[in-house]
Amino acid sequence: MKRKDFLKISASAAMFFGITPKTLANSPQLVEYLKPTFDNDGSCYELKDQAIEKVRVGIIGLGNRGSVLIQMFDYLIKNNLAEIVALSDLNENSIDKNVNYLKKIQKRKPYIYSDNINSWKKLVKRDDIDLIIIATPWDTHTEMCIYSMENDKHVACEVPIATSVEDCWKIVEVAESTKKHCMMMENCCFNNEELWLLNMIDNDVFGNINHAEGAYIHDLRKHLLDDEYYHNQWRIKHHQNRNGNLYPTHGLGPVCSYMDIGRGDNFNHLVSMSSNEEALSLAAKSINSKYDSFSCGDMNTTLIKTKLGKTIKLQYDVHTGRPYTRLNNVNGTKAAHQGYPSKLYINNSKLQWSHSWLNEKEYDDYRKKYNHPLWATMEKEISNNQAGHGGMDFVMIYRIIRCLNKGLPLDINVYDSVMWSSILPLSEMSVINESKTIKIPDFTSGKWKESRKSELLRVI
Numbered sequence: 001m002k003r004k005d006f007l008k009i010s011a012s013a014a015m016f017f018g019i020t021p022k023t024l025a026n027s028p029q030l031v032e033y034l035k036p037t038f039d040n041d042g043s044c045y046e047l048k049d050q051a052i053e054k055v056r057v058g059i060i061g062l063g064n065r066g067s068v069l070i071q072m073f074d075y076l077i078k079n080n081l082a083e084i085v086a087l088s089d090l091n092e093n094s095i096d097k098n099v100n101y102l103k104k105i106q107k108r109k110p111y112i113y114s115d116n117i118n119s120w121k122k123l124v125k126r127d128d129i130d131l132i133i134i135a136t137p138w139d140t141h142t143e144m145c146i147y148s149m150e151n152d153k154h155v156a157c158e159v160p161i162a163t164s165v166e167d168c169w170k171i172v173e174v175a176e177s178t179k180k181h182c183m184m185m186e187n188c189c190f191n192n193e194e195l196w197l198l199n200m201i202d203n204d205v206f207g208n209i210n211h212a213e214g215a216y217i218h219d220l221r222k223h224l225l226d227d228e229y230y231h232n233q234w235r236i237k238h239h240q241n242r243n244g245n246l247y248p249t250h251g252l253g254p255v256c257s258y259m260d261i262g263r264g265d266n267f268n269h270l271v272s273m274s275s276n277e278e279a280l281s282l283a284a285k286s287i288n289s290k291y292d293s294f295s296c297g298d299m300n301t302t303l304i305k306t307k308l309g310k311t312i313k314l315q316y317d318v319h320t321g322r323p324y325t326r327l328n329n330v331n332g333t334k335a336a337h338q339g340y341p342s343k344l345y346i347n348n349s350k351l352q353w354s355h356s357w358l359n360e361k362e363y364d365d366y367r368k369k370y371n372h373p374l375w376a377t378m379e380k381e382i383s384n385n386q387a388g389h390g391g392m393d394f395v396m397i398y399r400i401i402r403c404l405n406k407g408l409p410l411d412i413n414v415y416d417s418v419m420w421s422s423i424l425p426l427s428e429m430s431v432i433n434e435s436k437t438i439k440i441p442d443f444t445s446g447k448w449k450e451s452r453k454s455e456l457l458r459v460i
Contacts, residue, residue: 056083073105131154183410197328243296245316246316261448264448
């Protein structure tokens with residue numbers, strides 16, 4: 001089989017030809033699969049474009065997520081930093097709800113594109129839009145990102161930005177050729193706790209970080225089995241057909257900022273395993289749901305080794321009934337943190353070891369001293385946008401727009417976006433091969449070796 005033909009084969013087509021993920025992971029063809037088919041040059045690092053005084057925005061997808069993101073524009077629209085030019089969705093009620101909301105915050109009535117499944121392309125082709133925001137089901141993300149960049153638009157896309165390694169490479173290829181921003185909107189990177197930790201790490205409170213843990217552990221059984229919450233039940237279909245870490249970026253994004261992934265270090269390889277699936281089936285049976293035969297295990301655990309020898313533990317469980325957590329555990333040579341609830345430990349330099357976390361007052365002192373300047377200076381604006389996951393959605397949208405206003409690189413670049421998303425298909429490959437070690441592609445063309453500070457540390 002020629003390499004170019006091999007790369008065109010999707011997972012289902014590969015099985016048709018007798019090439020399953022298992023045989024793929026045990027064949028020399030895997031090496032070819034993980035390589036780019038173009039001259040990858042890493043040229044989108046620190047990408048800048050002309051400053052845009054008022055960012056003109058088009059939004060594709062007005063479901064649960066898109067509707068929240070529109071609300072995050074209130075401050076930006078009222079301060080003449082952005083405006084929403086056009087909206088696209090197939091659901092009339094969603095359109096009406098968001099148009100009515102926009103009437104309260106901007107004078108301009110948005111153009112609507114809702115005639116058919118491809119109406120979003122007409123929105124993208126408009127010449128009065130600078131930024132496309134994508135909040136649609138996962139399988140549509142890559143196509144929409146690529147089409148937007150090819151039509152001279154910057155892109156901010158919901159997670160994950162791609163669900164296959166091939167699509168990750170396609171996004172990098174188009175971003176490098178068009179020199180347009182393509183950012184995955186990983187909102188957890190903008191949360192107060194995560195930015196506080198990043199600020200402490202930057203100020204050497206933690207010393208060297210050699211291990212960190214992230215997760216997305218969130219009981220989604222009700223939403224997954226609800227016929228209305230996810231339009232056409234697109235999300236549960238992934239659980240029926242895939243087995244791995246299907247949502248890696250919420251836990252992984254912040255960890256990568258702590259560990260300078262893509263900015264002095266990079267992923268090298270992973271191993272992944274999933275437990276049996278039981279909890280989602282029991283939930284489906286208890287409500288006589290029409291959905292059954294789920295492939296995704298209740299808990300997936302993926303271990304990642306970096307080029308510099310650091311380790312990351314990543315977990316995913318949306319099937320079982322348990323409290324929400326992203327873990328957010330960081331182990332350094334000088335300090336340690338454990339999330340949910342947040343706890344901090346500081347090493348005693350005299351080796352008079354303690355096995356206790358800091359008490360409430362000591363912890364609060366660190367929170368105040370190392371609070372990220374962004375949260376400290378925008379406390380009022382953030383408090384007015386608590387509906388956006390406690391304020392982190394607002395901070396994310398604010399940062400995207402302000403970077404474009406000033407012509408600065410975005411906080412999360414295209415390489416971050418595909419690196420974090422690639423863990424989804426690569427974890428699947430490891431799971432189906434009895435936790436075989438899987439190499440992780442270098443999407444940066446070696447540019448990760450250049451040490452640089454996280455853009456999240458900038459005050460703009």
